[in-house]
Amino acid sequence: xxxxxxxxxxxxxxxxxxxxxxxxxxxxxxxxxxxxxxxxxxxxxxxxxxxxxxxxxxxxxxxxxxxxxxxxxxxxxxxxxxxxxxxxxxxxxxxxxxxxxxxxxxxxxxxxxxxxxxxxxxxxxxxxxxxxxxxxxxxxxxxxxxxxxxxxxxxxxxxxxxxxxxxxxxxxxxxxxxxxxxxxxxxxxxxxxxxxxxxxxxxxxxxxxxxxxxxxxxxxxxxxxxxxxxxxxxxxxxxxxxxxxxxxxxxxxxxxxxxxxxxxxxxxxxxxxxxxxxxxxxxxxxxxxxxxxxxxxxxxxxxxxxxx
Numbered sequence: 001x002x003x004x005x006x007x008x009x010x011x012x013x014x015x016x017x018x019x020x021x022x023x024x025x026x027x028x029x030x031x032x033x034x035x036x037x038x039x040x041x042x043x044x045x046x047x048x049x050x051x052x053x054x055x056x057x058x059x060x061x062x063x064x065x066x067x068x069x070x071x072x073x074x075x076x077x078x079x080x081x082x083x084x085x086x087x088x089x090x091x092x093x094x095x096x097x098x099x100x101x102x103x104x105x106x107x108x109x110x111x112x113x114x115x116x117x118x119x120x121x122x123x124x125x126x127x128x129x130x131x132x133x134x135x136x137x138x139x140x141x142x143x144x145x146x147x148x149x150x151x152x153x154x155x156x157x158x159x160x161x162x163x164x165x166x167x168x169x170x171x172x173x174x175x176x177x178x179x180x181x182x183x184x185x186x187x188x189x190x191x192x193x194x195x196x197x198x199x200x201x202x203x204x205x206x207x208x209x210x211x212x213x214x215x216x217x218x219x220x221x222x223x224x225x226x227x228x229x230x231x232x233x234x235x236x237x238x239x240x241x242x243x244x245x246x247x248x249x250x251x252x253x254x255x256x257x258x259x260x261x262x263x264x265x266x267x268x269x270x271x272x273x274x275x276x277x278x279x280x281x282x283x284x285x286x287x288x289x290x291x292x293x294x295x296x297x298x299x300x301x302x303x304x305x306x307x308x
Contacts, residue, residue, distance in 0.1 A: 011250025012298075015259040018240045023266020025236050027274040032228030035220040038087055039209050041229070043202035048233035049241075050199045053192050060189055071181040072193020075174055079194060080201045082170035085163045092160025101164040103136035103264060108172035109257040116176050117253075125254040128297025131289055132261045138286030139264055175253045175260075182249045191245050195237065258297055261290050 033041060086102060106129055110121040121129075181190060209215040219225070248256050265287045268279050279287075 008251055011247050012255065012259060014243050014247040015251065015256055016262065018244050019260055019262045020266050021236050021240050022260075022263050024270045025232055026267040027270045028228050028231055032225045035222045035225040037206070037209070037215050037218050039202060039206035039215060040217055040219060041225075042083060042087070043199065043206045044229055045232045045237055046195055046199035046202055048229060049195050049237040052233075052238060053195060056188055056192055060186065060192070063186060063189055068185045068189050069193060071177075071185055072190050073197055075177050075181060075190065076194040076197025077201070078170050078174040078177060080198045082167050082174060083198070084201075084205060085167040085170060089160045089162075089164035089167060092158055092163070101161060102168050102171070103139075103261060104133070104165070105168040105172040105175075106136070106257045106261050107133050108168060109175055110254045112172055112176050113179075113253045117180065119252070121252065121254040122297075124297040124300030124302075125252060125258065127300055128258050128293040129254065130293075131296055132258050132293035135286040135289030135291075135293060136261060136264065138282045138289060139268070172257070175248070175256055178245065178248055179253045179256075182245055187242075187246045191242050194241055194245070198237075255297065258294050261293070265290055 029041070036044075089101075110126060110129055113119055113121060178190075206217065210217040251259075268283060268287070272279055
C-alpha cells in the first residue's frame, strides 16, 4: 500500500512539473510567433525533438510491432489534433473563450474514462473536477462577471468555439488512451511514435496552410525564435512527452486532468513576469480554486480509503 501511495505522489509531482513547463510555453511562443508562421513553428519544434530521438529508434528498432505502432499513431494523432484544432480555433475566437473551452477537458475525462476504461472515477476526483472547473471559469472570465463568458457563447458561438471544443475532446481522449497504452507497451516506443507523428502531421498542415493561402510560410531566425524552438523542442516536447508517457499511468486519468488544469495558472504567472500581463481579481480566485480542487481530491480520496 505504501508503495502505491508513494507512486501516486510521484506521479502527481511528475505531472505537476510537466504542467509547469507547459505553462511557460504561452509567453515564449507568443513572442516567437512574431518571427515565424504558427504551423511551421510547430513542425520545426517537433522535428528537432524527432532528430534527437534517432539513436533510440536504432536501439528499439526490433520492438516496433504492428500493435505498438498502431497505439503510437493513435495517441500521436490525438495529440496533434488537439494542437491543430486549438491553433485554428484561436484564429476565430477570443483567448478567453479558448482558455475556458480547452479547460473543459477536465470535465470530459471522468465520463470518457468510464466509457472507455470501464473505470469509475473516485469520489474525491469528481468533487475536485467540479471545483477545478469553477476555477477555470473564473480564470477565463477576464475580470468580468462569471456569467459573461456564457452570455458571450449564447450571442456568438462560432466556428472557432466549435474547433476549440473539439480540441478539448481530443486532449481528453489523449489522456485516456495514454493511460491505456502505457500499461501495455514500452514507453520509449510510444514517445518516439508520438513525436514523429506530430512532426509529420505538422509539416503536412504547414504546407497545406501555405498552399491554400491561409497562412503563408514565413521565418526569420532571431534570438527569440531560436530560444523558443529550443525551449519547446527540448523541454515541452521531448522532456514533457517522455515524463507524461512514463509516469501518467501512476495516477488516474481524472487526477491527471485536474493537475493539467494548473496550466493556465502557470501560464498567467509566466505572462505576468515575462509579458507584464495583469491577473484579475477573479483570476486570482480561479487559480486558488484550481489549487483547492487538487487538494480536495487528494484529501477526500485518502479519507475515504482509510474509512473503507
